[in-house]
Amino acid sequence: MAKGQIFGLVGPNGSGKTTTLKLLLGLVFPTSGTGEVFGYPLGSPIYKERIGFVPEGPYFYDYLNAVELLRFYGSLFGLGGARLQERIESLLKLVGMWDRRDRKVVNYSRGMLQRIGLAQALINEPDLVFMDEPTAGLDPIGAIQIREVIRRLRDDGKTVFLCSHLLKEMEPLCDSVAILNRGVVCRTGTMTELLTGEDSHYVATFRGLAEASLQQLQSLAMSVEQNEEEYTASFRDQSSAVTAAETLAGSGVELVALQPYRLSLEEVFIDAVGGMPQ
Numbered sequence: 001m002a003k004g005q006i007f008g009l010v011g012p013n014g015s016g017k018t019t020t021l022k023l024l025l026g027l028v029f030p031t032s033g034t035g036e037v038f039g040y041p042l043g044s045p046i047y048k049e050r051i052g053f054v055p056e057g058p059y060f061y062d063y064l065n066a067v068e069l070l071r072f073y074g075s076l077f078g079l080g081g082a083r084l085q086e087r088i089e090s091l092l093k094l095v096g097m098w099d100r101r102d103r104k105v106v107n108y109s110r111g112m113l114q115r116i117g118l119a120q121a122l123i124n125e126p127d128l129v130f131m132d133e134p135t136a137g138l139d140p141i142g143a144i145q146i147r148e149v150i151r152r153l154r155d156d157g158k159t160v161f162l163c164s165h166l167l168k169e170m171e172p173l174c175d176s177v178a179i180l181n182r183g184v185v186c187r188t189g190t191m192t193e194l195l196t197g198e199d200s201h202y203v204a205t206f207r208g209l210a211e212a213s214l215q216q217l218q219s220l221a222m223s224v225e226q227n228e229e230e231y232t233a234s235f236r237d238q239s240s241a242v243t244a245a246e247t248l249a250g251s252g253v254e255l256v257a258l259q260p261y262r263l264s265l266e267e268v269f270i271d272a273v274g275g276m277p278q
């Protein structure tokens with residue numbers, strides 16, 4: 001996993017995502033195999049000071065409020081005084097909990113627990129943050145806010161390791177991804193590598209085709225599909241698509257869009273895990 005990236009571990013329920021996280025955090029130990037975090041063996045206390053963790057469904061002491069809770073977790077890292085106070089304020093603002101800082105955990109909603117879980121994971125200014133299903137249980141605005149925080153962490157040079165099966169959310173968020181199936185990584189790479197696949201061609205959408213220009217397009221493209229008023233054509237590369245657009249422009253045909261063909265993460269995932277269950 002590269003530094004300064006958002007890395008996504010995706011896989012079906014029970015494929016071992018949370019177990020992998022627990023191994024990396026040194027909460028469980030492998031029966032076989034080894035691993036390293038920051039060059040230290042799994043479970044080594046040395047790297048734990050530099051990581052943060054947001055568990056799946058975090059829970060905390062019921063009768064602490066947000067500030068007390070973060071003060072407690074900060075003290076575990078030896079933090080205190082004005083510096084910790086400032087850090088607590090900035091984290092609570094970051095996760096949208098500053099206005100609700102006096103409320104006790106016992107009265108938190110699912111989304112508030114998730115937000116304070118993230119603040120707790122960042123209290124020690126970790127270089128690497130692990131998150132298990134970080135937007136589970138959040139309303140759409142809450143999910144957007146958490147994704148924003150994740151991107152901001154990356155922009156600040158931190159590395160984020162996410163586990164999720166929300167592929168539509170992971171696709172625009174992650175720089176690279178690994179697909180886990182039954183405990184085995186079956187695909188891994190940058191998001192672009194995975195979504196471009198072997199099949200790297202270009203897709204152009206045209207409007208305003210008459211019968212003659214349609215025939216011309218069919219002769220220039222690998223394939224053409226009609227979607228109501230528009231035609232979507234596949235080309236081997238960008239330049240052949242541009243040449244076709246220039247040729248057709250003379251007959252009044254308009255190029256609406258041109259983009260490299262990309263699979264969705266969902267398509268890659270289903271292919272990788274061996275299709276839909278019967």
Ligand SMILES: Nc1ncnc2c1ncn2[C@@H]1O[C@H](COP(=O)(O)OP(=O)(O)OP(=O)(O)O)[C@@H](O)[C@H]1O
Nearest residue numbers: 011012013014015016017018019020056165182183
């Ligand atoms: N490599 C493994 N060896 C032995 N047991 C495993 C392994 N991977 C997962 N398990 C077991 O499978 C169960 C489910 O795994 P885990 O909770 O890691 O799945 P998950 O991918 O996080 O699923 P979900 O999407 O439901 O959160 C656990 O009880 C775990 O102990």
Ligand SMILES: [Mg+2]
Nearest residue numbers: 017018056132
């Ligand atoms: Mg899990």
